Amino acid sequence: MTAANTASQSPTERRVSARVGAISESATLAVDAKAKALKAAGRPVIGFGAGEPDFATPDYIVEAAIAACTNPTYHRYTPAGGLPELKTAIAAKTARDSGYEVEPAQVLVTNGGKQAIYESFAALLDPGDEVIVPTPYWTTYPESIRLAGGVPVDVVADETTGYRVSVEQLEAARTPRSKVLLFVSPSNPTGAVYSREQVEAIGRWAAEHGLWVLTDEIYEHLVYGTAEFHSLPVVVPELRNKCVVVNGVAKTYAMTGWRVGWAIGPKDVIKAAANLQSHATSNVSNVAQAAALAAVSGDLDAVAKMREAFDRRRRTIVRMLNEIEGVECPEPEGAFYAYPSVKGLLGKEIRGRRPANSVELAEVILEEAEVAVVPGEAFGTPGYLRLSYALGDEDLVEGVSRMQKLLAEAE
Known part of the structure; x- marks a missing residue:
């Protein structure tokens, strides 16, 4: 059927x-x-x-989880939006790793990056709003957009450009219903990494047209050769008030099964997404959050x-x-x-x-x-x-x- x-x-x-x-x-x-x-x-x-x-998963992270299991505080409900100490640590980690300065109140801790993506789109989109999606895309993106009532609009790049879309392609896809640009670098599934100049050009185009940007930075530390990661709201600071950054511990710390991600954005959007999460799942597992706290607070060895x-x-x-x-x-x-x-x-x-x-x-x-x-x-x-x-x-x-x-x- x-x-x-x-x-x-x-x-x-x-x-x-x-x-x-x-x-x-x-x-x-x-x-x-x-x-x-x-x-x-x-x-x-x-x-x-x-x-x-x-x-x-590195030993010191596992040990933090084991210790958390014996702490009665973690046997109870905790704030739906995340442990306050973890939100503070995520804000500090974000400033350290990408240069993006945010407050803990701008952070929502989620059950993995997928929940952060869905809840962010759910907080931003009304039925029929369009999201411009550079393609090839990770399989979850368009499904999350549709679940949130949005319409994904594919912008296809191929091997001739290293799977990178251009501003001209994005502009050709923009309509009066366009609300959000999805931006991912480094990319799943292609491994494409945009240069600083390309990030700036795309970010300024989005800002010029009043678009929101959801940028997935979960592969920020996995770049090779001469390629460099550049965080879009750092390169184009005028987007700060219309940008949501998604990230998590899964790829950087080999913690895919621990299910801890986060979204960072303007306080009103993060509050709306946290309200949704309070009814969907409540807090992320406290033991996993304790492990994530050890991860993001530690070094990158x-x-x-x-x-x-x-x-x-x-x-x-x-x-x-x-x-x-x-x-x-x-x-x-x-x-x-x-x-x-x-x-x-x-x-x-x-x-x-x-x-x-x-x-x-x-x-x-x-x-x-x-x-x-x-x-x-x-x-x-x-x-x-x-x-x-x-x-x-x-x-x-x-x-x-x-x-x-x-x-x-x-x-």
Whole structure:
């Protein structure tokens, strides 16, 4: 049953609301779950699907969580918007890492970055408001926008520009209903990093037209080579009063399972989002918040070691992917994803099958090479694959080697 058909039913006939029925499952989590299920069944599947570091959470963070478990204060409800000491530490960490000076009252602690994104859009959007979304996009962005009543408007960039959109493209997408620009650098799924000049040009364009900006900075510490991270409200300070910054501990500190993120923005927007959270989930787990407090208050030695490993894997995976005929993979400058074009392989015969799109190609790769990748359709751009290189060096080389062997048969 399609969303359109569901919406046409009477309320008594409709088992699932049209709003929620239209949501797609997270493609990245679905691929990861399928890979894990196959591995559990005894198949030697190598998964490039999930975007999470393969490192353990640093010991001092785990120890802070263990100590929190024994503190009776954390056995009770705490403020829905976050522990006051964590909000203060997040404000200090933000000033330290990006130069963005904010007050604790501008911080909302959430159950992971996804909740921060949804609640921010819910606080900003009215039905029909448009959000300009540089594409390829992370799968959750458009779903969060739709759930909040907004309309995502895709602005597509491809490998010829390193997956970076231009001001001219953004302006062409702007309409009288445009309210928010989504800006992500470093990017998931492409690894694209915008230069300071590009960040400034885009920020000034948004300010000129009175647009809000939601900027996701969760990969701020994962940049490589000569690339540098630049926080948009720092580069364009006139946007401070119309900008929401989303971040979290997941990627920097290898804490994806701890589920602690945050949103930083103008006090009225943060207060509105906190009111929503007070009814949706109340406070984030106090033990996880205590762990996050230790993380953001500590140094960045752990992420420096992870970044060194990711950089090594980044160069390896790009080299190996570009050795496959029909594959073109720009070098990502941030995050931990490669996003190769596989359009040169579509329609070619591979072991008796002719994949017509990247969904079918991903299925062939999983079934024939036992390698799990995410098709570009999940990110708004068919004809591509996303591979996370946040996995061990040996598995990475083995997985791409299997792909090389399989796809060399394409004819």
